Amino acid sequence: MIDINTVITGLGIAGNQVSIPLVQQMLDLLPEIPMVKLIISFILWKPFFAALICPGFTTLGILLLFFPWIERKLCGRIQWRVGPHEIVWWLGGIIQLLADSLRFLFQEVIVHKDAHRPYFLQFPFLTFIPALLPLMFIPAGNIVAIETPYAIQIILAIICLFPLFILGLGWASNSRFAFIGTVREAFMYFAYEVPFIIAVLAMIVLYGTSDPVGIANKQTIWGIILNPIAALTFFIAAAMATSRMPFEIPEADQELAAGPHVEYSGIAFGLIYVLCYEKAYVLAGLMAILFLGGGSGPAIAGLGDLSGVIWFLLKVVIVLTTLFALRTIYPRYRLDQGLSIGWGALLSLSLIALALSIVLVQGGVI
Amino acid sequence: MKKVTVQEQGLGEKVVRHATAIGVAMKESVYPLTATVFYPRERKKMPDNLRGYLMFDPDKCISCWECAFVCPANAIQMKAAPNERYYPTVDYGKCIFCHFCVDSCSGGALKTTKIHDVAYKDMDEMLTLTEEMIEEPEIIREDKKSVEYVIDEHDLHLKRVREVDTLFVEVTPPVEIPMVSQCIDRASCIGCRVCEEVCESGAISSSIERGVLRMKIDTDKCTGCGLCVKECSMQILRLVKK
Numbered sequence: 192m193i194d195i196n197t198v199i200t201g202l203g204i205a206g207n208q209v210s211i212p213l214v215q216q217m218l219d220l221l222p223e224i225p226m227v228k229l230i231i232s233f234i235l236w237k238p239f240f241a242a243l244i245c246p247g248f249t250t251l252g253i254l255l256l257f258f259p260w261i262e263r264k265l266c267g268r269i270q271w272r273v274g275p276h277e278i279v280w281w282l283g284g285i286i287q288l289l290a291d292s293l294r295f296l297f298q299e300v301i302v303h304k305d306a307h308r309p310y311f312l313q314f315p316f317l318t319f320i321p322a323l324l325p326l327m328f329i330p331a332g333n334i335v336a337i338e339t340p341y342a343i344q345i346i347l348a349i350i351c352l353f354p355l356f357i358l359g360l361g362w363a364s365n366s367r368f369a370f371i372g373t374v375r376e377a378f379m380y381f382a383y384e385v386p387f388i389i390a391v392l393a394m395i396v397l398y399g400t401s402d403p404v405g406i407a408n409k410q411t412i413w414g415i416i417l418n419p420i421a422a423l424t425f426f427i428a429a430a431m432a433t434s435r436m437p438f439e440i441p442e443a444d445q446e447l448a449a450g451p452h453v454e455y456s457g458i459a460f461g462l463i464y465v466l467c468y469e470k471a472y473v474l475a476g477l478m479a480i481l482f483l484g485g486g487s488g489p490a491i492a493g494l495g496d497l498s499g500v501i502w503f504l505l506k507v508v509i510v511l512t513t514l515f516a517l518r519t520i521y522p523r524y525r526l527d528q529g530l531s532i533g534w535g536a537l538l539s540l541s542l543i544a545l546a547l548s549i550v551l552v553q554g555g556v557i
Numbered sequence: 558m559k560k561v562t563v564q565e566q567g568l569g570e571k572v573v574r575h576a577t578a579i580g581v582a583m584k585e586s587v588y589p590l591t592a593t594v595f596y597p598r599e600r601k602k603m604p605d606n607l608r609g610y611l612m613f614d615p616d617k618c619i620s621c622w623e624c625a626f627v628c629p630a631n632a633i634q635m636k637a638a639p640n641e642r643y644y645p646t647v648d649y650g651k652c653i654f655c656h657f658c659v660d661s662c663s664g665g666a667l668k669t670t671k672i673h674d675v676a677y678k679d680m681d682e683m684l685t686l687t688e689e690m691i692e693e694p695e696i697i698r699e700d701k702k703s704v705e706y707v708i709d710e711h712d713l714h715l716k717r718v719r720e721v722d723t724l725f726v727e728v729t730p731p732v733e734i735p736m737v738s739q740c741i742d743r744a745s746c747i748g749c750r751v752c753e754e755v756c757e758s759g760a761i762s763s764s765i766e767r768g769v770l771r772m773k774i775d776t777d778k779c780t781g782c783g784l785c786v787k788e789c790s791m792q793i794l795r796l797v798k799k
Contacts, residue, residue: 268589269582276595520582 295461332486332499372450382533407485436518
């Protein structure tokens with residue numbers, strides 16, 4: 192007979208639990224049932240909780256299921272339309288994405304003759320690596336899967352891998368629209384990546400650390416107030432990186448018919464369709480940590496560690512909504528205009544932000 | 558050569574314009590002016606003079622063919638009826654809904670309705686015969702509300718009323734000005750008797766008195782349709798007030 196408590200201590204998951212006072216009493220009663228305590232302790236083990244529930248898979252899944260709907264509904268409201276409506280119309284079409292994903296799931300995946308078959312089928316799945324890996328390093332409150340002092344750099348490095356996979360998609364598609372979209376993606380990649388990295392660098396210089404939990408703890412005044420220029424640069428670069436509307440240059444529906452994704456159908460297209468939302472989620476999480484104080488906020492009574500999670504998610508949702516509402520405000524820029532914004536205004540802004548950070552640090556503000 | 562140049566804007570003006578755009582978006586996301594009408598469940602309230610599906614009243618028709626003449630799409634054809642008169646048929650495959658026929662109808666026999674959603678199974682069915690135009694068409698109504706667009710000084714609003722809009726309009730008949738055909742220059746008549754043949758109501762008669770053809774217009778029978786005026790080869794007939 193193995194004692195469950197010995198196993199839990201032996202695995203090293205005993206001391207690092209998510210504490211939720213509200214349900215703690217209920218959890219204390221559970222050891223009566225065998226194995227359940229092990230499962231519960233494992234789920235509540237902070238690294239596992241971060242990877243599986245928040246900010247990991249479950250949160251991402253829920254966001255993916257509902258955020259395209261929220262985006263379409265919000266854009267519809269602003270543009271005097273209704274948005275998704277007919278599926279469960281008395282709830283405003285809330286399960287639109289569920290219906291869409293079912294359709295994608297049962298649709299045939301067509302691989303056309305000219306495509307590079309292995310890469311064509313691999314890349315939609317491979318792209319999930321750079322989309323999901325950064326979630327391991329993003330903390331929600333004090334819950335984080337992998338704690339390292341170089342987390343921000345790692346997140347940046349993985350995000351910078353992202354366009355390579357989209358280039359791969361376009362290359363494997365072997366279609367003129369996909370080629371043009373891919374080349375545009377490559378152009379935009381260079382245009383936003385440098386200001387983006389410099390903007391993050393400005394914040395790292397400001398806080399003097401690149402550990403996300405440390406950064407969140409250091410923000411007695413939010414980063415967006417300390418260095419608004421860096422926040423603006425980061426936000427515009429995020430809009431470029433996720434190819435949202437003013438910079439929807441690689442995907443240009445009207446000209447390129449979705450650019451690199453044009454040849455995909457079925458579940459492969461479904462996976463690519465949610466890619467930009469995943470990337471937006473990661474970038475919004477990064478923005479929440481760098482500029483909006485991460486999971487800091489007034490503690491909600493009875494929720495313990497979950498309080499930070501809720502504040503973090505709230506900030507992420509606000510950033511995402513702002514990012515998605517952009518498409519109703521601005522028309523699409525031309526490629527040359529996008530490049531000139533990236534290499535001109537944005538690069539200058541990021542350099543100014545870096546200078547401002549150095550001045551703030553030298554001035555002893557933080 | 559005139560060259561189009563981009564309007565130069567200062568940084569301040571640009572920032573103000575961006576802020577205005579974002580402000581409008583934020584305002585609309587809170588108080589949206591949704592302009593959508595959920596069509597099968599509610600219907601937009603149409604004005605009475607909407608140029609929609611045509612209805613026909615044979616009692617008022619004087620068979621003057623004016624609708625068929627005026628139709629720019631050549632959608633109206635006159636078909637002979639059992640009572641030796643000619644009534645219009647409308648081919649909705651050709652009709653462009655200009656309603657010149659309704660405007661030109663001197664007797665007020667053709668009238669418009671608010672029906673704008675008509676469906677046909679095939680092209681042959683689109684030729685609507687006179688009998689089908691007399692009766693009110695069968696409509697499946699699913700709407701519970703009617704919606705009205707209200708435009709005030711600044712914005713457009715949707716006013717929803719819980720009432721079913723009636724689709725058939727009672728048009729007040731046009732004030733009839735009784736007209737009769739009259740020959741203004743009898744000496745120029747060449748006696749072709751086209752006017753007599755073309756007259757539907759038999760108001761024009763001819764007689765030969767001492768080898769001379771004499772045309773006579775009976776003002777009581779004349780409906781003032783103007784067919785003879787149109788057909789007269791010497792153009793000596795005119796419509797005058799009775």
